[in-house]
Amino acid sequence: MTPTATIPFQPPPELPMPALGEREWLLECHCASPVTDLLHSQGWDVVTDLDCNVHCSSPDRRVYVDFPPESREAARGELWHIHVTDKDRTSAWRQTFGPDNPAQAVAGFLAALIAFPTRYCTCV
Template sequence: MTLSVTAPSHVPATPRHPALGDREWLLDCHCAGPAIDLLKGQGWDVIPDLSANVHCSSPDQRVYVGFLPETEEAARGELWHIQVKGTDGRVAWSQTFGSSVPAQAVAGFLAALIAFPSRCCACV
């Protein structure tokens, strides 16, 4: 085996995607609107309660999304709760997001979840 020395790679002076340098990243949308609107548009049940919490269920009732600003969990930093149940009805996995996570980011997470309806990954 022969090893050869190569020239160091050249790092361009300007970013390859200059638009990213001017981008304003998601920082401060703390309403539920973007995520709730996405779920409503997908035919999910959306039920607000008297305490300003919002509970959402997928059409098959196997995914729950809760925007829970008026709960003890929110006081501990868990504003969004997402649970996915298996066909046996038991919780297969769950995810929480805190109040510092913009609602658009939660909506992106939910959009990805909705976009992949199969339970299996292609690598399995």
């Protein structure tokens, strides 16, 4: 399997920033739309199953995002699962987010992941 090119990351348009004292911080969003909209716009496969679980795969199939709101995992506090594999398909790392994390924050985490096309940090 050869890797496919990904769509370049497109940051959201700049919004005027209110003064910190006037800012309203993200508090809740329990739908999948902020994440699925971002990933779909970046060329990811986004599928919703009959149980309303959402499954997303990166174009190279090395990153999988799962949103299973009616699962046992969600009942235990794991609403979002992000699983990254290495080139040889071994597990590289995982991250979970619970229901207290706004979907916009999960989307921001994924946007940062997409924005860095290399696996190495400049300090290495």
